[in-house]
Amino acid sequence: AGRKKIALIGSGMIGGTLAHLAAKKEMGDIVLFDIAEGMPQGKALDLSQCGPVEGFDAKITGTNDYADIAGADVIIVTAGVPRKPGMSRDDLLGINLKVMKAVGEGIKNNAPDAFVICITNPLDAMVWALREFSGLPHNKVVGMAGVLDSARFATFLAWEFDVSVKDVNAFVLGGHGDTMVPVTSYTTINGIPVNDFAKIKGVDQSRIDEIVDRTRKGGGEIVGLLGNGSAYYAPATSAISMAEAYLGDQKRILPCASYVEGKYGLDGLYVGVPTVIGAGGTEDVIEIELSDEEKSNLKVSTDAVEELLEACKGLDSSLA
Numbered sequence: 001a002g003r004k005k006i007a008l009i010g011s012g013m014i015g016g017t018l019a020h021l022a023a024k025k026e027m028g029d030i031v032l033f034d035i036a037e038g039m040p041q042g043k044a045l046d047l048s049q050c051g052p053v054e055g056f057d058a059k060i061t062g063t064n065d066y067a068d069i070a071g072a073d074v075i076i077v078t079a080g081v082p083r084k085p086g087m088s089r090d091d092l093l094g095i096n097l098k099v100m101k102a103v104g105e106g107i108k109n110n111a112p113d114a115f116v117i118c119i120t121n122p123l124d125a126m127v128w129a130l131r132e133f134s135g136l137p138h139n140k141v142v143g144m145a146g147v148l149d150s151a152r153f154a155t156f157l158a159w160e161f162d163v164s165v166k167d168v169n170a171f172v173l174g175g176h177g178d179t180m181v182p183v184t185s186y187t188t189i190n191g192i193p194v195n196d197f198a199k200i201k202g203v204d205q206s207r208i209d210e211i212v213d214r215t216r217k218g219g220g221e222i223v224g225l226l227g228n229g230s231a232y233y234a235p236a237t238s239a240i241s242m243a244e245a246y247l248g249d250q251k252r253i254l255p256c257a258s259y260v261e262g263k264y265g266l267d268g269l270y271v272g273v274p275t276v277i278g279a280g281g282t283e284d285v286i287e288i289e290l291s292d293e294e295k296s297n298l299k300v301s302t303d304a305v306e307e308l309l310e311a312c313k314g315l316d317s318s319l320a
């Protein structure tokens, strides 16, 4: 069967970081695709030359031709534009929708058997559009957001409690936007519900609320500090964990933007939910019990996603 093949559509900040991580982990051979000429080829050369130092075997190539993604097992999509300070993810919709159309067609015509992970924002709408444009089955197209949002939540909690991040299991549901729903009732510190842990540690509930709020705005905080782009290390490593779950048939339960039909009262929508990822792609969605408040927060979030889908349909009649 030979090595696995990982195609990265978009070779910017996240794309380059993805390539480095995938090579270091020897996940397979890597193709960096971009519309910018020379850039993916240059990054591929630079990254290839990490091999002798880091001791990995991976063939890394750069291309501007979709034909080179043929046979890809996993495709990770970051093509498009990132936010600038002051922009919301939703402000990217018009530009990135057109990019998803080109990418979806490129995948459909060249690598229709791949497992596709979308990172491009606004995430929940773009993964939906990419699925529509590519025509791939819903279980083979998924969005990366929840792993990142949970990692942000876990980081802040670990800092607050002064415990290892390894012992924090943070839970975030809903869309990848300021309406996302960090669910404290399912967030634990080594199995201890976070609100109980806060009491043990003498941490006020208002601090947890502040951390929830910081998590919701976690991407924007980084955009503001960087000044000319958005986060890339943690988004890249989050998507790699999803790719590993697929390639290794790990059956991990990861929060992902998955297609939900029936569960959570949803009728065919991509939104962040706990998802089993294995060799079958997104194999199952886990429907957890939510409190009335959590339910209504999730509704606000899914309504926001639905609004974006309507906007997409207005911009591209082939989606309507």
Ligand code: APR
Pocket (backbone or CB within 6 Å): 009, 010, 011, 012, 013, 014, 015, 033, 034, 035, 036, 078, 079, 080, 081, 082, 083, 092, 096, 099, 102, 103, 119, 120, 121, 122, 229, 230, 231, 232, 235
């Ligand atoms: N096809 C392929 N690549 C494209 C296309 C296209 N139609 N349009 C733009 N690109 C490329 C750009 O040339 C650029 O190299 O996508 C790359 C995006 O890289 P960056 O600008 O560095 O953005 P990055 O930080 O990687 O974020 C990418 O992920 O988190 C989201 O909001 C973020 O939507 C953004 C995406």
